[in-house]
Amino acid sequence: MDKLIELKNVSKSYDGKKVLDNINLYINDNEFLTLLGPSGCGKTTTLRIIAGFETADEGDVIFMGRDIQDLPPHKRNVNTIFQRYALFPHLNVFENVAFPLREKKVGRQEIRERVDEMLKMVALTGFEKRSVTSLSGGQQQRVAIARALVGRPKVLLLDEPLAALDLKLRKDMQQELKNIQKAMGITFIFVTHDQEEALSMSDTVVVMSEGQIQQIGTPMDIYNEPKNAFVADFIGESNIVDGIMLRDRLVRFSGHDFECVDFGFEEREPVDVVVRPEDVDIVPVDKGMLEGVVTSVTFLGVHYEIIVDINGFKWMIQTTDFEPVGSHIGLFIEPEAIHIMHKSEYSGMFGDYSSFSNELDELSDAELNAEEE
């Protein structure tokens, strides 16, 4: 695969506050790459620098081997889908999609053909004369996709395009976007704060926090081998406990020595240990490696989510077996389920479920969304 876009040592500040801190990143041709992180992590700014709406203070932006920092947005072979779609309210569906072609002085016949083709792709044939303001959110989204792709860009930038859609529609659009990306054979750079969306759609996920890249990898890498406590916590649910690496493939945490598969750490190095909630098996107390008391149970349909108190540290465990609150249970963890990370600035900030509540989680998510407006 060829490097299509490359960001080299890119930094950017607003009013003295650093929003991007030395970003290094390359994006391959035909790749579906996602910039993932909480609001204010710099993902949208990165996207806007690639689009040309912002200029980096330092560093280079290379597109197909050429520095494009001085190229205005309309001369870049890159199109954007905006968060609220930014459709032109004074133009109907056909004219919105035809907009970039008219600017390029494409002939009438060709415009008609290409717009028809695009509208067919997004299943909006027959909507040509409709006013865009009369369309539903999902339909507006489709018009935005058609309009961004009709000019045949090399790269499509998507700025949280699904954030305004309801859950069902969102799942459908995720699949559809993925299909469109494959069918068109172009590069997608997708910005989201939704980790599930990132994992299910991407070839490569770039996890960002506070203007820095925390980890770049495939969705599997990111989930199974998080680099630090931030990534482990942000992607999925994680129990993150303090541990000591006794030697290669042996780690001590929660007062017990566990076999594991990680190596290459110093002897007796303090580490962060990640155990995913679905990787913990519940066994009778006498057969368990650890012992704890169930403090809460939430039924989630496919499984129960239970919180277990082990020596004062609250673990989250997902299980299909019901365990009532107050029961003593034993826990068994396989060596492959244990992931060891070096200590980082994020150590100790995440991974304890003592103040956990689903509702709280969703509330803070909604707040994040509002802030990003």
Place this chain on the structure above:
Amino acid sequence: MNLKRSNRNLALIRRLALTPYSFWAVLFILVPLIFVAYYAFTDSAFHFTTENILRFFKATSEISDENGTRMVHTYLLIFGRSLKLAVISTIICLVFGYPFAYLISRASPKTQGILITLIMIPMWMNFLIRTYAWMTILQDTGIFNGLLGMLGLGKIHIIGTESAVVIGMVYDYFPYMILPIYSVMAKMDIKLIEAAHDLGCNGIGVLRRVIWPLSLPGVISGITMVLIPSISTFYISQKLGNGKFYLIGDAIESQYTANNLHFAAAIAFILMVILLICMAVMQRAANKRATA
């Protein structure tokens, strides 16, 4: 059930709240209009007549200038002159006001506030005073010519020309052009401009294909708010045109002061009808563009 009742209460309250306004509108807008029409179509004994209306179109007078002496349709000539000066003023206001409104709308919120205040300050002064101020500025021995003299450019005679009248109108009505255009532009979503850039438009393309069509409602109301008062103005032409450019507003005023109420009403009525037709045509054109 409760909800229904409270909705009904709300509707009642709304209607009650509107009552004083409706009363006011009938008393001070509708009734005077009916009176204007009534006077326009009656003679001094209040018998029905179309004489006043016909007089507007038929009255002739003799004028003599460097081209000799000839007969003209008095009021048609005056109306044509009013229309010409008003249209020129409106075009100047639009040409200068539009880019200005755009620049204001793109400035920082603080700068926007300051600039809008600066534009509105002259509107707080009485317009007679503003017109007198322009008299002293434009006089042959006034400030403007003084400046030209200091720069060694010689003097030009402005006061008493059509240019002076146009300058006065533009100055007086300029804010009415800027404010509606600015308010439309300030509300415009910056993302639409970014989207247009993203889709291949350079600066001019964005202006032509996105900003201009989206700002049309503001432009239409700006034109309306400048054209209508400038077509019917009377004081500016008397003071800055030295009374040489008798406008339709002057005609109404002089008929009125001469106690010729019926003919004054007829002129006002005709002016109103013509303006209404103009506005309807413009509004229609704008709507057509908006839905095209």
